[in-house]
Amino acid sequence: MTDYYEVLGVDRSASDEEIKKAYRKMSRKYHPDIAGPEFEDKFKEVNNAYEVLSDPQKRQMFDAGVDPNDPNAGGMGGSGFGDMGDIFSMFTGGAFGGGNGGPTPRTQPGRDSLATVTIDLKTAVFGDTAHVEIKTFGLCQECAGTGCQKGTQPAQCPDCHGQGYAQRVVRTMLGQMMTTAPCERCEGHGTVIENPCPSCLGHGRVRTTRNVGVSVPAGVANNTRLRLANQGEVGENGGVAGDLYIDIRIAQDDTFTRDGDNLHCWIQVPMSWAVLGHDLEIDTFDGKQSVSVPAGSQPDDTVTLKNLGVTHLNNKNERGDLVAHIAVKIPTKLTDDERKLMEQFAEKHDADAQHVAVSARPTTGTKKGFFSKLKDALR
Template sequence: MADHYEVLGVSRDASTDEIKKAYRRLARQLHPDVNPGDDAAEKFKLVTHAYDVLSDDDSRRRYDMGGGDGAAGNFGGFGGFGDIFETFFGAGQGGGRAARPRSRRERGQDALVRVTLDLGDVVFGAHRDIEVDTAVLCETCNGSCCQEGTSPVTCDICGGSGHVQRQVRSLLGNVVTSQPCGTCEGYGTTIPYPCGTCGGQGRVRSRRTVSLDIPAGVETGLRLQLPGSGEVGKAGGPHGDLYVEVTVNPHPSFSRDGDDLLATLEVSMPDAVLGTETTIQGLDGEVELEIRSGVQSGDVLTIKGRGITPLRGTQRGDLRVGVQVVTPTKLDSAQRALIEDFAKKTKAPGPQLAQFQQGLFSKLRDRFRSH
């Protein structure tokens, strides 16, 4: 049996593209319509069979390993000359399978809307009614695209196939090409009496309201997907999806760190020295804080369970309040005398360097600046 590589005139390390080019060149030379000799027909069979073996990675590997042709009969697995040319020159040539008409019903496009929330909405979630300007089903024709009492009719040009064929005489014989019918646009039917409301589209533009429950824990940039809430497709096709992109407004007093809320509490020097109790207004109501005597700037007061409900879960984060002790900058003579007397009695050491450490409050402050 002849070597397949020699039959095609390529080297054993030839690429798939080189093998294909060699076959197409030989097929044009040896095709019976061009070269009617008996010898040419036999060579054409050999060339076709060699191509079928070498064009498939698995059969080529088996052939290179001495495992035989690795391909079925009937000219290398092809159904005949018609199938060969359908493979290389497109569907519809040489008696290929006829193309089907395309459906008028199409899936609608997805829609994107944006919603803005306050940080307080993120704690427990929120409900919003969103106005969406999109395509909805035409109520006049109910998606049929036709006037009442009429229906689509079979295209008299393509006979309902949606495609028309054209036969061209070439060196390889009669080549048949197929293309979408220009009369029915490939649908196989025409609409002689389109709906006057939608113009034969089966849908119209309209503004509608979508109710949305936004879960707790969302953050800026998150997109929520509402399947089937996008625009309706042509001719009453299925709806696309609606995506809601969330933006969370910054808060003047609170910042977010994961599921925790961060805040800064300014404490006067006397309250820092003596300790006190205070009430602050949280995002979900009042919060009682106890400030111990001797609290320092950078200390953090943690209130469990007063942060944000996570997007997936029920256990709320914490509220973390960083303390900033405020040193008075304006003192009258009496106040200054009291401070000087206090300093003499406490005999506090003068300013001095201490071992450096990155305090937690500094970390919180850096986070505040980044939000």
Template sequence: MARDYYGTLGVSRDATPEQLKRAYRKLARELHPDVNPEPAAQERFREVSAVYEVLSDPEKRKLVDLGADPLDPSAGMRGAGGGMGGDPFGGFGLGDIMDAFFGGGGGGGGRGPRSRVQSGSDALIRVELTLEECNSGVTREISVETAVLCTTCSGSGCAGDSRPATCDTCSGRGEVQSVQRSFLGQVVTARPCPTCRGFGEVIPDPCQKCGGEGRVRARRTISAKIPPGVADGMRVRLASQGEVGPGGGPAGDLYVEVEELQHEVFTRDGHNLHCTIRVPVTAAALGTSIPLETLDSEEELTLEPGTQPNTELVLSGRGMPRLRSSGRVDGRGNLHVHVEVVVPTKLDSKQADLLRQLAQLRGEDQPELATTGRAQGGLFSRLRRR
């Protein structure tokens, strides 16, 4: 089956280079071996990386849009056989023919060797933070395993004082050419050199520690400063703390994703906090003062006499910090306190007598059905008026 390059990254055929890059980074963070060690995820990560490398190259992308498969040059132009039967190019890929006509053959200046030094990938790690830590900010020591620069060879990949040598197979060009015949005539094809893998040079005496890669995997501890106001799912970027690239290339970034733990008292809604206090019916009727421990200080909460159930009190500026995109804090949200009035369910005889006396004093010993609109009085008085 034809390889679906755009579908692999989850983008449309008219995606911009920036959209391709964002899609690739999103998938790489989900599938990277440091995040997802499953074999299937690792295979998928390699496929996504190869597809992105093709689509990020304008020339290779043109070939994909024409129906070729640059990752499988022998496949040539998909579906181009029409009614001729088989491959009309005699086993040559479209890239081979393009090379033959536009600079790939006849000694006319090929693409040249590619650099052994390449940029590293980004890495992702998740940390759990309490609501208090999200409120105040925290500096957390994080243990992370990534590819780091090989200290033995300093990224060169060579052992001791040895140096890379020019590849004898391709003479340093990074590609080899072959001449074959097809229905178009003599076709010169250029492919990456199988000996040096397109680098144009080989390492005859590789470093014993990194095997010539210029990098090794190691666990290290990083100090991550997380600003006040972060929330669940937010990511803090640590520049150049990700994977070191092949050949000791520049490291990618490390993203620290926040997992906010549930708080036993406060519920978060963006920048605002919510909590519930339970007060006896007597305290709601008479009024009272309640000490309330917020995330930053202790507040004296005043309930006016006659406080009703479901009353909401708002303490301005006692919520979470508002974190701007620049990382600075711009004000705070509010704390919403919800009042729940608790009605006693068990009374002794003395308590019951006192409540009956209170009901008689207030004329509440005969409750009436609540009315709406212009109708006044209880249920029976409204029945009598009919």
């Protein structure tokens, strides 16, 4: 058997770092591109040595006298030896009476679950309780998670006598060895359920549909994921439930749009209101609120209503603003009398706006009058 320690030039007590350092040195020394093609076999030998000594399990097997790179060590084909896992288990304690740590408990923790709930914008503003229906495993109520019929309990496995594992003899290159494996009859649990519960068939849990209440915090953002501890899938035989994760989706609102913690809406007003000013009421999430449209308002001007926006997620006492955008409704059809009146007003009010300035970007200090825009639109 090749001595891989000797190939790399290290002691048997060498650390992982020392082995890695020696490998780098030897691989550079015998690389065919550097040393020549005649050292190709030596280079492969160095790589094989590092492959074994850098893997803790393979190194442990090699130290015990088994070469992991030896095709006959795996017990494949007609060699008659046990498989490599059996040989390795022999050297890690399984073959010398140490067992596998005892039987595997039937009670296992449940997995996490994921669900999605859609809320409206108002719920995101103020917070509320949302409800989501989930289908998952729940505790079997008939057997309370034991998996057994009422009045019965698991019995000791007659094959492994409660140990959860069975011993068997295999032939290896070192002779006959004793190995251990989970008992096939009890699947490693050490007990068998002779009279399983008819509802859960011995699993201690059943498929259920539950309605779960989700406390949605005020100010929650779209696509936020909430965690509900122990609200997920119940484990086998009454094991502790996993967590339930809820993805929050916020539905589009017909009146308001959200930008961070601010809400935006658009108010369509007649042109006379924009020119002369007007007070009106709008519906908000806080009820009806008064909005004063200033005289001379231009399209896309805004009116800000303080503290009527979304609640700050980290400060429940503060909220964003509600920004109302002014959308001026300009008539597209005028009677003859209306057109004459408009033209008379335009001649007096927009006498200096006969020429349109063209610019690559918005001009400053030369804001166009409302009736100039109206006149342009009518043209």
